[in-house]
Amino acid sequence: GAGVSQSPSNKVTEKGKDVELRCDPISGHTALYWYRQSLGQGLEFLIYFQGNSAPDKSGLPSDRFSAERTGGSVSTLTIQRTQQEDSAVYLCASSLGDRDEKLFFGSGTQLSVL
Amino acid sequence: GNSVTQMEGPVTLSEEAFLTINCTYTATGYPSLFWYVQYPGEGLQLLLKATKADDKGSNKGFEATYRKETTSFHLEKGSVQVSDSAVYFCALSKGYSTLTFGKGTMLLVSP
Numbered sequence: 001g002a003g004v005s006q007s008p009s010n011k012v013t014e015k016g017k018d019v020e021l022r023c024d025p026i027s028g029h030t031a032l033y034w035y036r037q038s039l040g041q042g043l044e045f046l047i048y049f050q051g052n053s054a055p056d057k058s059g060l061p062s063d064r065f066s067a068e069r070t071g072g073s074v075s076t077l078t079i080q081r082t083q084q085e086d087s088a089v090y091l092c093a094s095s096l097g098d099r100d101e102k103l104f105f106g107s108g109t110q111l112s113v114l
Numbered sequence: 115g116n117s118v119t120q121m122e123g124p125v126t127l128s129e130e131a132f133l134t135i136n137c138t139y140t141a142t143g144y145p146s147l148f149w150y151v152q153y154p155g156e157g158l159q160l161l162l163k164a165t166k167a168d169d170k171g172s173n174k175g176f177e178a179t180y181r182k183e184t185t186s187f188h189l190e191k192g193s194v195q196v197s198d199s200a201v202y203f204c205a206l207s208k209g210y211s212t213l214t215f216g217k218g219t220m221l222l223v224s225p
Contacts, residue, residue: 003157033212042215043205101207102163103150103160104159107155
């Protein structure tokens with residue numbers, strides 16, 4: 001595609017439910033990143049994929065968070081048993097390679113946990 | 115660990131005013147430094163970057179110089195426009211493309 005695509009753009013869920021967020025990176029980009037943007041907190045790194053493997057998962061806040069990437073393309077971020085503090089904008093980015101350093105961001109998924 | 119500190123906003127300016135947004139960093143080694151911009155309703159996009167000390171990144175009239183001695187990468191523009199209103203993020207790299215971001219500074223430019 002022309003840019004990084006994320007879906008859904010908005011998600012409202014109840015506390016305790018599981019949610020899945022999807023990211024479709026730019027075609028040909030081997031590196032994919034998930035960030036979280038909370039009000040007043042800036043961007044918080046969650047996880048990085050090179051191809052289908054995740055060399056850096058250091059930013060995942062708890063074991064309720066997981067992510068996978070299949071076929072070196074689409075990635076899914078899953079949050080289990082959501083909590084109110086999970087409410088944030090979840091941003092996905094991709095880059096041509098892991099040394100490219102120019103990230104292309106999607107518009108994000110606004111997650112609201114009630 | 116690596117961290118980025120940037121001035122809190124919002125920064126409110128009149129059109130054609132001079133802009134400075136301060137950014138300082140803490141990092142081991144020699145990181146690359148970046149400014150990303152997020153316009154209203156859009157995703158973040160790279161504005162400029164510098165990869166080594168004394169490098170100057172520039173784009174769209176914005177500039178920032180990598181100052182190793184002061185661990186700074188301040189963003190400047192000589193004459194801002196209303197269309198520059200956005201949130202600006204300073205960031206550094208860890209050697210591969212995973213970036214550490216500052217909290218962002220909102221810029222509001224009035225006509």
